[in-house]
Amino acid sequence: MDSCIFCNIAAGLSPARILYQDAQVIAFHDIRPLAPVHLLVAPRQHIESLNQAGPQDEALLGHMLLVARQLAQQEGIAQSGYRLVINTGSDGGQTIFHLHLHILGGKRIAYPLRDL
Numbered sequence: 001m002d003s004c005i006f007c008n009i010a011a012g013l014s015p016a017r018i019l020y021q022d023a024q025v026i027a028f029h030d031i032r033p034l035a036p037v038h039l040l041v042a043p044r045q046h047i048e049s050l051n052q053a054g055p056q057d058e059a060l061l062g063h064m065l066l067v068a069r070q071l072a073q074q075e076g077i078a079q080s081g082y083r084l085v086i087n088t089g090s091d092g093g094q095t096i097f098h099l100h101l102h103i104l105g106g107k108r109i110a111y112p113l114r115d116l
């Protein structure tokens with residue numbers, strides 16, 4: 001997907017502060033952090049959202065969680081705690097239509113969420 005920013009980051013065509021990458025996923029700092037630690041984990045493959053993921057992506061989705069866990073440890077928020085978020089579709093607040101997992105931590109993350 002030429003026009004997809006996360007595809008371009010994964011391909012090395014757009015800059016990002018990359019923390020981790022392997023054959024399946026890439027992880028980088030969010031450009032507009034909402035918490036002291038705000039990272040994104042995205043598959044290299046263009047999957048629009050969780051709605052477009054299927055049984056063939058089961059291992060990939062599990063891998064994204066384990067990479068998130070590893071990064072939380074690496075960034076020093078594993079003990080204090082963190083929130084993983086996958087915004088999906090319009091009501092979910094998704095703005096980039098390339099599947100990604102947010103890792104938020106380094107402060108108490110509000111929950112329940114406030115109405116918009």
Ligand code: 5GP
Nearest residue numbers: 005016028029030031032087093094095096
């Ligand atoms: P969504 O709202 O789709 O769940 O999250 C998209 C996230 O991507 C937002 O937190 C936004 O700040 C981040 N983002 C958007 N464009 C870029 C970019 O070009 N680079 C990086 N690193 N993050 C981005």
Ligand code: ZN
Nearest residue numbers: 004007046098
């Ligand atoms: Zn993409």
